[in-house]
Amino acid sequence: DGGITQSPKYLFRKEGQNVTLSCEQNLNHDAMYWYRQDPGQGLRLIYYSQIVNDFQKGDIAEGYSVSREKKESFPLTVTSAQKNPTAFYLCASSIGPGTPGNTIYFGEGSWLTVV
Amino acid sequence: GNSVTQMEGPVTLSEEAFLTINCTYTATGYPSLFWYVQYPGEGLQLLLKATKADDKGSNKGFEATYRKETTSFHLEKGSVQVSDSAVYFCALSETNYGGSQGNLIFGKGTKLSVKP
Numbered sequence: 001d002g003g004i005t006q007s008p009k010y011l012f013r014k015e016g017q018n019v020t021l022s023c024e025q026n027l028n029h030d031a032m033y034w035y036r037q038d039p040g041q042g043l044r045l046i047y048y049s050q051i052v053n054d055f056q057k058g059d060i061a062e063g064y065s066v067s068r069e070k071k072e073s074f075p076l077t078v079t080s081a082q083k084n085p086t087a088f089y090l091c092a093s094s095i096g097p098g099t100p101g102n103t104i105y106f107g108e109g110s111w112l113t114v115v
Numbered sequence: 116g117n118s119v120t121q122m123e124g125p126v127t128l129s130e131e132a133f134l135t136i137n138c139t140y141t142a143t144g145y146p147s148l149f150w151y152v153q154y155p156g157e158g159l160q161l162l163l164k165a166t167k168a169d170d171k172g173s174n175k176g177f178e179a180t181y182r183k184e185t186t187s188f189h190l191e192k193g194s195v196q197v198s199d200s201a202v203y204f205c206a207l208s209e210t211n212y213g214g215s216q217g218n219l220i221f222g223k224g225t226k227l228s229v230k231p
Contacts, residue, residue, distance in 0.1 A: 006158075033218070042204065042223040043159075058218070090158055102147070102208055104219055106158040 003027070004107035006091050012115050013078065013085065021076045021110045023091035030096035032074035033104065036060060037088040046089075049074055050096055078112060086114050117142045121205045121222035128195055128229050136190040136225045138179075138205035146207040148172075148181050148188040149219065153202045162190075162203070195229045202226045 004025045013019045025032065031050045035043040045058030049068040063082025068074055074093075078085045091107040122137040140148065147166045151159040163172030168183035177192045188205060205222040 004158075040223060042221040043219075044221075045218055048218060092159075103149070103161055103164060104208075105161065106151075108158045109156075 004091055004093055004105060006089075006107040006110050008110060009108070010111045010113075012113050014115060016080045018077055018079050019112065021078070021089055021091075021112070023074045023076065023107060025072055025074075025091075025093045025107075027093055027105065028071075029093035029105075030071070031094045031102075032068065033092040033094075034058075034064070034066065034074070034076045035090045035092065037090060037109075043090065046076065085112055087112060117146070117207060117209055117220050119205050119207055119220050119222040121203075121225055123223070123225065124202075125226040125228055128227070130197055130229055130231050131194045132229075134190070134192040134195045134199075134227070136203055136205075136227070138188045138190065138222060140186050140188065140205075140207050142186075142207055142209070142220075144209070146209060148179070149206045149208065150177070150179055150188070150190050151204040151206060151221075153204065153224070155201075159204065195227070197229045197231055200227055200229045 007022045033048040034046040037043050044060050046064050047066045049055035052071050055066050055068050065077045089110045092104045094102050094104045118141045120139050149164045150162040152162045153159050163174040165172040165181035171180045179188050179190045202224045204224045206219045209218050
């Protein structure tokens with residue numbers, strides 16, 4: 001089935017550790033996104049990529065890093081510089097900019113907890 | 116900057132009641148508007164969308180009309196079911212003239228609980 005796969009579903013991080021969340025899509029979409037969801041705050045954009053080998057910071061990029069070496073993959077690393085990383089992380093993809101009514105599709109999300 | 120404001124929840128209704136969740140936006144250019152639904156522990160699913168003024172998006176009995184004059188995109192359903200219990204997000208897609216940046220600006224979400 002076509003879709004967006006995020007892994008792991010649940011992840012625990014110790015203080016000072018970096019962790020990487022995986023996101024893979026087989027929809028042949030050019031654009032990919034990472035959002036963070038906190039209770040009562042909706043979703044906030046961390047990073048996005050509109051094409052392979054290129055990505056841009058979103059509203060809350062500090063403490064995060066990404067790469068886009070392949071069209072289907074957009075991993076997110078939560079670094080030790082992110083002071084409050086406990087949240088629900090959502091990966092998404094879309095055909096890309098320039099498409100009228102460009103629709104973004106989401107994965108099932110990953111829960112990250114600092115212990 | 117662009118923003119989306121939606122009514123705060125939680126909203127609790129009895130089965131078969133009428134649902135309205137208000138959403139207003141502030142944007143430059145010509146945004147597309149979306150409603151997404153999130154069931155517990157899951158990602159977001161697109162519920163419906165509208166790409167220009169006066170368009171009506173509809174799906175699964177839900178409807179919303181893109182009102183440019185009131186900058187609104189209210190979600191409605193005539194008869195809710197227990198299975199509609201979820202969190203609903205209103206969102207806009209930022210645009211440049213002649214195209215779309217593609218990024219979504221979300222409201223904070225409205226939790227709906229439907230009781231039998």
